[in-house]
Amino acid sequence: MDEDVSGTVKKFMFVNRKAPYGTIYALESLEVVLISAAFDQDVSLVFCDDGVYQLKKGQQTKAAGMKNFSPTFRALEGYDIEKLYVEKESLEARGLTEDDLLVDVTVMSSAEMADMMAEQDVVISF
């Protein structure tokens, strides 16, 4: 694989399905997202299932001894990652609303989400 990848822009969608702390999925996923931005790809992020908790305001991780990486979501804008989609059904099932989230997102139904996924070139779920 030594062909030149510069100039190729694909639609990359990262689907975040796991809660932010306790397992490392969310933190390591965020690392891939930042790298994909460095490759100038058309990046979007989806949060569904327990993944919606990744955007929940007021995370306190000190007592659990885990690094609090939640502020990184606020920095995504600086990497030109501005397409953040949250599944409506997942929010509602957990008693959350858009006001509970620490960044601006677009809330959409699972049916709308499915349509959006169908348009992607690369879908990576964590």
Add this chain to the structure above:
Amino acid sequence: MKFGILVNEGPYTHQATDTAYQFAKAAIDKGHSVDRVFFYHDGVNNSSALTEPPQDDRNIVARWTKLAEEHGVDLVVCVAAALRRGIKDDNLAAGFRISGLGQLVESGIQSDRLVVFGD
């Protein structure tokens, strides 16, 4: 078709790694190419040279090594995820190499399909 594969789970505890291997093998047998398998999260444990399963079970690590040798599949292990879990060049199985996450994004760009295996 040109496939890229992402493996997100470790061997034996999760089916993802077995399914990823069977998929890669089936794709190659059908005449497709699998250019790269990228190991991330606990998937990096697929590359430990210290793995010694009982004789009467499949050797998942050796199976990947054989796939690389026979079909030139590029087996790439994420460096940050590997260091977190105690995988270094010292205990890296044959056929694998340690590199950065850029290799995964590159695989997504260059492959016709990037297929993800995880929980």
